[in-house]
């Protein structure tokens with residue numbers, strides 16, 4: 001797509017948004033229903049495109065992690081749309097009565113969305129649902145690393161929407177950079193922290209407000225009083241969903257000193273329960289590209305070379321041979337999970353977001369050490385705590401700051417429709433989902449309507465005794 005073509009699509013959306021700043025609820029609902037139909041009718045074809053992009057990625061994984069979340073968001077949005085669009089009355093202080101006031105929720109105009117490859121449907125369309133519900137036009141630039149999915153979305157959206165309502169721009173970083181440099185009314189970027197910085201700088205030139213959904217190292221903590229077996233299963237699930245290529249995957253784990261070996265046994269059993277084998281297992285996703293796989297292998301090798309012990313998981317005995325027919329080199333990119341004991345801060349494994357099926361396990365003696373470590377590093381997108389002692393849980397919640405938290409499980413806070421989802425600091429800013437998403441893409445315009453009985457004129461010049469009397473009265477009323 002040429003820079004001129006991108007600019008002219010933006011111009012068309014911008015013109016349309018300025019020509020119709022007030023988008024009736026019925027128009028928004030009809031657009032959402034079109035998107036819902038698109039998803040309902042084409043979910044299998046979209047899931048097949050995702051699978052083609054990954055090599056190995058179960059359509060059932062796409063069903064639970066992409067479509068299910070979109071369906072729940074869509075259902076909630078359609079249910080609440082009317083209420084969310086209504087002006088919100090606010091109380092008026094005594095000194096301004098009998099004026100009335102409300103917040104009028106209006107569309108921002110044109111919302112840009114730049115999305116990543118790991119959940120290529122959900123992370124492209126969840127912000128779009130929020131933006132469309134709020135009455136905006138949407139320009140979406142999905143990831144170049146999932147070209148089949150991006151092309152499918154572009155095709156389906158072009159058939160269901162006018163280009164000045166919603167359109168998909170395909171292309172690589174250069175197209176994304178151009179989108180980030182457009183004078184959008186809002187830009188949602190989901191991706192790495194490094195690219196997020198560039199996006200924030202580009203958007204700042206136009207004073208475009210941004211929502212940055214970034215990555216980072218999300219810690220998990222196991223308390224001394226904890227069902228280790230249950231925690232190991234939930235951590236294995238959270239870590240290995242999509243082979244660890246999940247922004248909110250538990251990145252590394254703190255366990256009480258002395259329990260590393262027991263945890264490792266439980267983790268190995270949990271992995272065997274979820275994925276009895278890896279190569280050729282349709283439930284276990286491929287690493288997205290050979291380059292990403294090579295990076296993960298490097299992390300592991302470096303850690304090993306620097307003294308860490310790597311427990312690579314192997315297929316259970318008697319598991320089937322990998323099927324002959326492969327989807328590209330997908331099977332070659334199904335990286336076996338590994339636990340890493342003895343990882344240190346000098347290793348890249350403990351410096352970079354892992355984004356793969358490797359779990360460093362760090363023993364701790366005192367909770368203070370865990371909290372100090374977390375607070376000495378960039379604020380994480382998520383934090384997970386496992387245990388039975390509410391007082392310890394509350395201490396961790398109070399003493400750490402993260403984008404979100406799930407206690408005694410992993411990932412689930414993203415699926416709660418009434419919890420805003422987003423990061424803080426290096427893991428991003430701004431949150432969406434549910435009503436928070438609707439508000440993120442709306443302008444809440446404060447409106448005050450003066451009453452004919454309003455006494456404001458009593459404070460007009462010329463200042464004198466009347467002014468002093470009224471001001472004295474107001475001061476006593478405060």
Ligand code: NAD
Pocket residue numbers: 114115116117118119123141142143144171172173174176177178180190191192193195196198199212213214215216246247248353355381423427428
């Ligand atoms: P990425 O930052 O490499 O790419 C994301 C998008 O940015 C792509 O569409 C890409 O084309 C675009 N892009 C590249 N250069 C750009 C530029 N100069 N200006 C504007 N856009 C540009 O990220 P990725 O590898 O696709 O995704 C993995 C990362 O995303 C991980 O760090 C992960 O934690 C994070 N992530 C965060 C969330 C979240 O909700 N917080 C969700 C998923 C992934």
